[in-house]
Amino acid sequence: MPLIDDELDELKRCCENQIPDSKVVAAVPAMVRVEITKTTFKKIVCCLMFPNDYPNKHILIELKSKTLSDKLLSGLTKVCEDEAKKYLGRPQILKVLKLVAKFIEDNPLCSCSEEISTLRSMLGSEDTLKLSQKTSTINLTITKNKYLLKTKITIPENYPHDRVEIKTSDCNFPRVFKVWFIENSKELARRCVEAPKKPKPNAPKFEVKPSLLPAVRFLIENVQRYPEEKCQICKQILFPEDPDKVIHNEKAAAHVERVYCGHAYHHDCLILYMKTPPFQNGKNCPACGNRIYHEKWKVTPELAEARWATEQAKLRELGDVVEFIRDCTL
DSSP states (O other): OHHHHHHHHHHHHHHHHHSTTEEEEEEETTEEEEEEESSSSSEEEEEEEOOTTTTSSOOEEEEEOSSSOHHHHHHHHHHHHHHHHTTTTSOOHHHHHHHHHHHHHHOGGGGGHHHHHHHHHHOOTTOEEEEETTTTEEEEEEEETTEEEEEEEEOOTTTTTSOOEEEEEEEOSOHHHHHHHHHHHHHHHHHHHSOOSSOOTTOOOOOOOOOHHHHHHHHHHHHHHGGGOBOTTTOOBSSOSSGGGOOOOTTSTTOEEEOTTSOEEEHHHHHHHHTSSOOTTOOBOTTTOOBOOBTTBOOOHHHHHHHHHHHHHHHHHHHHHHHHHHHHHO
């Protein structure tokens, strides 16, 4: 058909000039195939076929991608079909291709749409997740029992080859928890894109992985967890109901201490437990059985036992003195 031939000629002449990052792979009456590549991850292959009644019927559209989600491609295909229907009786291919290219350009978060859907499913009723395609950011608020963490997550242009950036805008947890939340989420994101400096023997070749889901899942799970966490010694809820009454003094008796395994204790409960026998092979967490590691307690089992024995000896001496004085006053 002359109209189809003319449209194919126009496509070959104009497509790569009018549509940035596009490449015409095939342009024949049987099929048109055009690749639009913004980054290695934001790449869509557009397969277009002419129906028998073209252009009185809209062109048939199939969008493919090895990286973008099927759900996103399905929705975009529907939008493209609606766009093509606006030009019935006229050429449609360039209109559809320009729409696809504009979508990729205007929606930088399309590279992590599936991760965003997963994160939404993890949120509680009071949590919020707001997207800004214009700034390529996600504003997340996680709330649990009046405790909250607000973060701004920036998705880089070359995601997932570059890691997400995470910043805190508000948090009413104790300072040590706020720092732990953010620094650990940043470290999880880093590990997704940077190979270990000293890989384990026989470890598989490192491959870059998307960092949004693991980093933000860590935040959601832990912010939702700790407001209801109990001290592993006294079994009382660690944090007060009112966040304004939370204890920030790291030496206070009720200050909340988190140990390496993730379980938490009141400051004095932990110190008393660490100073009480048995000491053989170190002290283990009562909840999970893992060895307790904490920056405030770097004493070897042998030294801890020696200190405890010395303290007990002093207590016995004091008891003898008190008993002697009591005998003298009788």
